[in-house]
Amino acid sequence: MLKQKMRAIAFPFLNKITNLILKIWSRFSPSPLSPNPQHIFILRNNDLGDLLIITPLFAALKQYNPTVNITVGVGNWASSILHENPHIDHILPINAPWFNKGIPAPQQTLWHRLRYLSQSPEITALRQLKPDLGIDIFGSSWGAMLLLQAKISRRWGVAGYGGGEGAMEFCIPYHPDMQVGRSALRFAEALGATALPPCRPQLFLTAAEQEEGQTLWKGLGINKIKIVIGPGFDGDARYWGLANYQAIIAHFSQRQDLALVLVGGEGDRLQGSCFNPFPITNLMGQLSLRQTFALLAGADLVLCNSSMLMHAAAAFNVETLVLLGSAFRNPGQHDRQWGYQGNYRSLGGEQATVGEAIAQVESLLKGLKAP
Template identity: 35%
Template sequence: MGWKNQLIETPVWLMSRFYPPRFDPLRDTPREILVLRPNDFGELLTTTPLFDALRKRFPSTRLIAGIGSWGRPILENNPYVDEIVELDAPWNNKIVADRSHKNVLRFLWSSPQVAALRARGGFDVAIDVLGSYMGAILMMRLGARYRIGVRGYRGGDSGCQAHVVYARRQCGRAALAQGELLGATDLPEARPQLFLTDDERADAAQRWASGTVAGRRTVRVVAGVGAGVAAKAWPAREAGAALAQIAQAFEQNGSACDIVIVGSTADRARAAEAIAAAGPGVAIRSLAGDVPMRSTFALVEQADVVLTNSTMLMHVAAAFRRPTVAVLGGSITKPDVHDAIWGYPAHYVSVAPERSAQGERREEWPAVGRVVEALVQAVAAHEPDKPGAPHTQLGAAA
């Protein structure tokens, strides 16, 4: 541990002396477990299997999710989550703009959200899925009697009674490892879980129906052109060129192609640029910023294939086992490391820039033709997944 980390970790350790363990979850059944994940959308999505594992381990325990207000749609209708509490923590997310040390301290000691939870009298168990000194302090501030964290990431483990060791492993599996510390053995697949309603599915089916060509098989493509970090987003013009070639490839095979671009309000300009680059005559619609997040989830469930950057959409597609092509480039210089942490063993493929014999990438982004080829192959490889009809998959891909 470097001296800077020691400088931060020492006060956490000292504070923990005043918050000794007062509960043993391996001996007694906890009344409630607070799972902290006030981070970005993708990180919350990859944590969802943990709630499944905890429910199987503790059927009568109240499971509480402490998340950023922006993540609520991800956990709505989740049968394993008893309560969602909003904690708009100013660390490790791209939603809260002010992530200064001053604002972190202000949140921990002055936030009404923290004050409201402190008034509840504490929690038998709390889990800081991220693993940070801020999370450890928050758990102590909230009166957690048994705390679980991560060693080797952003600190805080000295303030915990148990921890996992940070390693470059699939992020969903890392979260499940914290459940194993509580005795969980019946573990779900390390794949995001989303639970849609019948109304959400019906709305998505109606939206897709408006782009279906009568008498021909229509390949449904969901495309994401944005990213939480701009440097991870494939240039919109190249994305548009790829979408045009994708539509042409399916047309040549005798199929129609209905392409829907999804995203937030911030993605509208990029979506418009991609559509312009694709040119006239290509069936592309943009719903970026026009539909709720859960409507996007339902559209993905009924899609044939998803084209995305390294962003939340990648994990939504994984929840429904949709064939997915992730375009990696820009600031992602180690695609193998990216896929080891954020990728999935099935229905997922990434396309990165070609590399020289010396291992240096030749371009910042992969060639358009390689992305198109990967997507067409992904649809062909998973053809049995969707035999000409919208998916009727119930619940999530758990």
């Protein structure tokens, strides 16, 4: 308790000091008047779902100004999300060691962050591109320092979240009740855009990828309702727990009209063995990210945690039931910030039960028919 109080006192103080330093630093990188930037760099070195939910911003910027050059800086773990996206001109590796799960926590220390800012060839590559506007979607002091190190003269960020305001020409205010994708679209509005795409992730599959997904489903469940399940792993309070997913799968696995498929990353492969007793196809750790997208594109229903899978399912308008772990004490808050309109339901928090989840799935299945 004492440590929490000390942090509550120290954080605002440190934030003020950091912003003062950034403001002084930014004085050496003046912002010229350029109302219509021709090259925009967008920093999103965070996790997979974080990138997916803000993809409508790229379309909004291109629709407003088709000639603008858009470079997106992402971690290597997320770059395939942007493949085939017609609204992006360049994907730049930015493996910045902060605010992501793509880099192990022991490699995100203060020393690692400062070394990245001072020595990374990725920042050198960004500087050589000479974008005239840089946008830190996350909104942090570290993102602001990256834009300053890259010598980007115009810098935009988020006020009231992770800092960095002192270095910015413009900030959108952080709003915890605004959907994250809609919040990102405010950057396009600030440039003058009025025609905005829906707040739904955008994924673009090649014809070959679509065919691969269709082929996978043909081998798994012809004339069946196709259900993708992403249980994740135990030990994270944001996730619903493997035992709960086992109970749901035990209930539905005997139905002959359903094709049940488990998916997950390489780290989930070992935990997938707990589902072996059930007649279910286990592809955990066996599909690439793009192959997972292709499988989702052909699915009828997705059951998952608040994770990448939730956002990817939204991209294809697949009916989705999101099962929230105990960390989400206010599911409504989660949905306002991370959820979607249409083909989306959530259940969870501390009060969720397996019986309630089964009832929700039964309700959704009534609206679905096998081909």
